[in-house]
Amino acid sequence: MAIKTSSELARGIMDLPSRDGGTARIRRVESLLDGKLLAKWLNAARDTKSHERIHRLIVELPQLRNDYNAASRDRVFMRFGAETTVRRDGKIVEILPADSDFSPITQEKIRRAQVLAERHDALQGILGRYSYSIGAVFVLARGEWLSGLITKHRRGEFVLEEEGQRPYGEGDAAFTILSLFEAGDLEKMRSCPSCGRWQYVRQRSYFACNAACRYQHYKKDPEFKKKAVVAQQKHRKKLKDMLRNQQALAESHGVTPRRKHGRL
């Protein structure tokens, strides 16, 4: 068995997330760096199983959070006192209301809770495949200790390897997603609706990666041509009005636009 050198080991170490969370500015910078690396990995991993699983996490995490929030508001899980959830093979089969529960438990609520529980378990199923170990390495060249998490890359998973960079694999991508999710920044991870390229965007209003992609996307819209004609008419009218105003202004000052552009 080959013995790994300390620099090889150090290359695989990922910083432990700081528990205090740091300042807002530091968190923003961290999110930006994490997001950019994740976008790079996603673009390189396209059409692989790794990409498929990670994509699912990006979509499902915020959606599931929103659906749980909505269900809580609708009192799907409302429990007073000793209400009991009856489960069979991990599935909710019955919810027994407590005496003081004013919100009636309906079949629809049971079904909704069940679907959410299934999605919740499926999410844990994806996350459960990733494993990490901890490491502390003395790096001779730097004369200091590095410590943190080491991602275990599984056979067949896509790993992004770049010169002088820590190998970044599916487990790293999953870890980044959870960090972004916790920081409330996961929604900034977007794929272009036209070409599918991933980007970590600064603005939530991001729509497509460039003007060409935006145009390609709009072109698919059957209303696009009609809208384009209207926009073109509006634009021409605006130009005409502007010109007319300029002329009127120039005339009221006793000069015509032509002379103004002349000697003076």
Ligand SMILES: [Zn+2]
């Ligand atoms: Zn694009």
